[in-house]
Amino acid sequence: MGIVLDQLPGCAKPLPGGQFLLTTTDYFIDLGRKYSLWPLTFGLACCAIEMMVAYAGRFDFDRFGVIPRPSPRQADLLLIAGTVTKKMAGPIVEIYHQMPEPRFVVAMGSCANCGGPFHDSYSVLKGVDKIIPVDVYIPGCPPRPEALVYGIMELQKKILKMKIAKGGGATPQQEKGSRDLTGNGSNGGQV
Amino acid sequence: MASTKDAALARLLEHLSSAEPAAHPIKDYPTVRLSDPAEITKAAAFLKDELGFDYLEMITAVDWLGPMQLDGLAAARTAAHPFKETPLKADPPVTPAPGAGAAYRPVLDLLWSFGNLRENLKMFLRLEVPRDQAEVASLTALFPAADWQEREAFDLLGVRFLGHPNLTKILTTEDLAGHPLRKDYAHQKDRFDE
Numbered sequence: 001m002g003i004v005l006d007q008l009p010g011c012a013k014p015l016p017g018g019q020f021l022l023t024t025t026d027y028f029i030d031l032g033r034k035y036s037l038w039p040l041t042f043g044l045a046c047c048a049i050e051m052m053v054a055y056a057g058r059f060d061f062d063r064f065g066v067i068p069r070p071s072p073r074q075a076d077l078l079l080i081a082g083t084v085t086k087k088m089a090g091p092i093v094e095i096y097h098q099m100p101e102p103r104f105v106v107a108m109g110s111c112a113n114c115g116g117p118f119h120d121s122y123s124v125l126k127g128v129d130k131i132i133p134v135d136v137y138i139p140g141c142p143p144r145p146e147a148l149v150y151g152i153m154e155l156q157k158k159i160l161k162m163k164i165a166k167g168g169g170a171t172p173q174q175e176k177g178s179r180d181l182t183g184n185g186s187n188g189g190q191v
Numbered sequence: 192m193a194s195t196k197d198a199a200l201a202r203l204l205e206h207l208s209s210a211e212p213a214a215h216p217i218k219d220y221p222t223v224r225l226s227d228p229a230e231i232t233k234a235a236a237f238l239k240d241e242l243g244f245d246y247l248e249m250i251t252a253v254d255w256l257g258p259m260q261l262d263g264l265a266a267a268r269t270a271a272h273p274f275k276e277t278p279l280k281a282d283p284p285v286t287p288a289p290g291a292g293a294a295y296r297p298v299l300d301l302l303w304s305f306g307n308l309r310e311n312l313k314m315f316l317r318l319e320v321p322r323d324q325a326e327v328a329s330l331t332a333l334f335p336a337a338d339w340q341e342r343e344a345f346d347l348l349g350v351r352f353l354g355h356p357n358l359t360k361i362l363t364t365e366d367l368a369g370h371p372l373r374k375d376y377a378h379q380k381d382r383f384d385e
Contacts, residue, residue: 086364086383121373122378123363129381 012109026163033076033102034156035065040075040095044082047109047142051081052091054145064152077155078132081142083118084125096132102162105152107134110141117141196221196312199242203314206237213317217302222315223311232304232328234316238305239333244314246306247330250340252348253300256322256374297322299350320350322373329355348370 001134043051055061055068069075094137096103107128110116118124128134135158138151200221204210209227216222216373225231238244303316318325329352330337341352342361349370360367369376 086381087362089383122367122376125383 008076009035019106020096020106026165027160029164030160030162033162034159037064037066037077037079037104037152037155037159038069038075039066039079039106040072041068041070041100042079042095044080044084046086047081047111048160050145051079051108054148059145059149061099061152062147064156065151066152071166072096072135073100075099076103078103078105080105080134081108082113083116084131085123086125087123089131093131104130104135104155104159106138106155108138108148108151109143109151110139111140113137162175192309196314198308199256199312199314202242203234203237205295206233206241210234213315215284217315220305220313220315222317225316225318228320231316231318232330232333235303235305235333239306242307242314243309244305244307244312245310247334247336247340248304248306248313250303250304250330250337250344251302252344252350253302254322254327254348254372254374255296255298255300296348299325301327301344301350325350326353328353328360329358332356346370349373 034142043049049139053059053067066077072078076099078092078096078099080092096105105128107113111118111124112128115124115126119126125131136151136155138147140147143151200212200223202312203221203223204212207223207225207230209230210223210225211270213224215221222236235247251349278368296354298319299322301318301320305314305316307313318327325348327350329341331341331352331354337352338355338357339361341355342358343363345355345358346351346362347370363371364381368379
């Protein structure tokens, strides 16, 4: 418990005797969530190469508890690493809805953010936030692995603010979507 | 079998009646310009059976219409029929590009690439078809690999391959009308565009 207590000076209090730890439920749950972000391996284009480097030895995503999962059923983070074509939009929405909540989305690179160099293409979606809500945007073409690590750390900060009392752990951003396309408060999973 | 690229080119030209070496070959590969669309099957069969070119690498095409002024074209098409490509009433204005050095003309320049893996040879066939009548015989009976290649050329450039077993879209979404790599393609806004 020594390491945890060093990390949690203001949020957790050890009780006298050393056998007990007093903290809030929100903090305890969010702590588990932020250090066990299991991303779906979902590389779409060249950003995926940088994503793989971030998993590999030099940057070692495993240190953050970021362990890639092959199935959306086991994942709670969707790393959109690359260009989202309009033909891929349907499968992405399907994968997103197969993930258990709370689920998070990181848009990696200019293409996933806004279409990037393909913003005027006939076949490329102008940002993955048109179909699913995005928690963290990482700019770059492609972003370096340091930027991806920084984006994950920002997502961890965001997770730490989640409250159980406010809607089952999902943030309002997740409920609504970062760009409300239909105007009635939710896109309802419709593409 | 042919031992060198020159021998292969000579034998193919000898076999075909209306073919000639292309004026602008692709790099230094033997490139044959066909003038009769009916001869592509004959040429491909000869390449495969006699010259050992048993590997179809690629089928594609180039639209030589040249740069176009597309302002208002998409809106006109959308108004005419939202999800169907409407043929243009008149030829859209063709803007010459000064200094480009290319002769713009309303043709699709088709390109087939054949490989001979045993002798490390490569052969290109070219054939011009008119844009509004872009039809050519399919090679799927000779090369199963031609299936998806021809579907791609059909999807992106609108070349119709006669005799293809399943000539449907392969890359673009179902609601995309038209052929995006054609020079007069004007994108109509779909459900993903703002």
